[in-house]
Amino acid sequence: MKHWKTLVTAGTMALATTAATAEETFITIGTGGQTGVYFVVGQSICRLVNRDTATTGLKCTAPSTGGSIANINAIKAGDMTMGVAQSDWQHHAYNGTSKFEGDKFDKERAVFSVHGEPFTVIARADAGVSTFDDLKGKRVNVGNPGSGQLATMEVVLAAKGWTMADFSLASELKPAEQAAALGDNKVDAIIYTVGHPNGSIQEAVSTVDAVLVPVEGEAIDKLVAENPFYAYATIPGGMYKGSDNDVKTFGVKATFVTSADVPDEVVYQVVKAVFDNFDRFKGLHPAFANLKEEDMIKDGLSAPLHPGAEKYYKERGWM
Numbered sequence: 001m002k003h004w005k006t007l008v009t010a011g012t013m014a015l016a017t018t019a020a021t022a023e024e025t026f027i028t029i030g031t032g033g034q035t036g037v038y039f040v041v042g043q044s045i046c047r048l049v050n051r052d053t054a055t056t057g058l059k060c061t062a063p064s065t066g067g068s069i070a071n072i073n074a075i076k077a078g079d080m081t082m083g084v085a086q087s088d089w090q091h092h093a094y095n096g097t098s099k100f101e102g103d104k105f106d107k108e109r110a111v112f113s114v115h116g117e118p119f120t121v122i123a124r125a126d127a128g129v130s131t132f133d134d135l136k137g138k139r140v141n142v143g144n145p146g147s148g149q150l151a152t153m154e155v156v157l158a159a160k161g162w163t164m165a166d167f168s169l170a171s172e173l174k175p176a177e178q179a180a181a182l183g184d185n186k187v188d189a190i191i192y193t194v195g196h197p198n199g200s201i202q203e204a205v206s207t208v209d210a211v212l213v214p215v216e217g218e219a220i221d222k223l224v225a226e227n228p229f230y231a232y233a234t235i236p237g238g239m240y241k242g243s244d245n246d247v248k249t250f251g252v253k254a255t256f257v258t259s260a261d262v263p264d265e266v267v268y269q270v271v272k273a274v275f276d277n278f279d280r281f282k283g284l285h286p287a288f289a290n291l292k293e294e295d296m297i298k299d300g301l302s303a304p305l306h307p308g309a310e311k312y313y314k315e316r317g318w319m
């Protein structure tokens, strides 16, 4: 199978008398844009997994991708072993709803959840945007294709009875390009569903005067009330230049997902690498600072737990 292909290194004649056949299993973790937090999640997990390659045989890579939707589709197709995905899209993929209608991924399996991801809107200070409704008629970067933010933005627009045509421009730049677009006055605002603090938004607010915009109101209340994978979220004041007060919005959890086709032993070893070295993992990004094991094994998870993960959680006495 493509996503956990086993490479058997053939022994040479000279080595044939020693135990020369080493089995290596390559695993790939889908992340997001290079300036986001998913990239750090994937890189961090691989770093921990690769410390044990000599004993487990697992070799892990975590390339940059389009984000949640791209990752789920790649895991489903067998092109990636695991990946990070927003809790809303984990849910919809498993249930075949919303964007995944007619495209159910019933072999999707949950592994654990990670940090919270507020649906974040940032506008140039000179754009006259202080609420989500002020975005009407503006130039907005709505997220790249394959990203969780574009997909969730579509849900928000539908909930408000808007379409992309309500913006004078709806650009689909990647996270790594959107801060510059805001600074160069190519767009008035950018959307990003992402953990905080992150380098992408720090970059945006350091190149131009910009403000975090609250995302509130009836449509959002309804989304949160009707969907278990959404919750209210607050971006703390003082985290970014130009936004001294708390900003209210709603958000999701970043979650780690895989497929039932991935062997238990592979998922077990990945989970073990993370939780056996949990303090080290938490130290790898400020968005991980408040992670707690007991929340991570249940919050934001709607697909069944992968048995390899469950085995580890039971061994630790967490379930």
Ligand code: GLU
Residues within 6 Å of the ligand: 031, 032, 033, 035, 036, 037, 038, 039, 066, 067, 068, 069, 085, 086, 117, 146, 147, 148, 149, 193, 194, 195
């Ligand atoms: N939530 C975003 C997505 O699903 C990615 C955020 C990040 O890269 O940290 O596409």
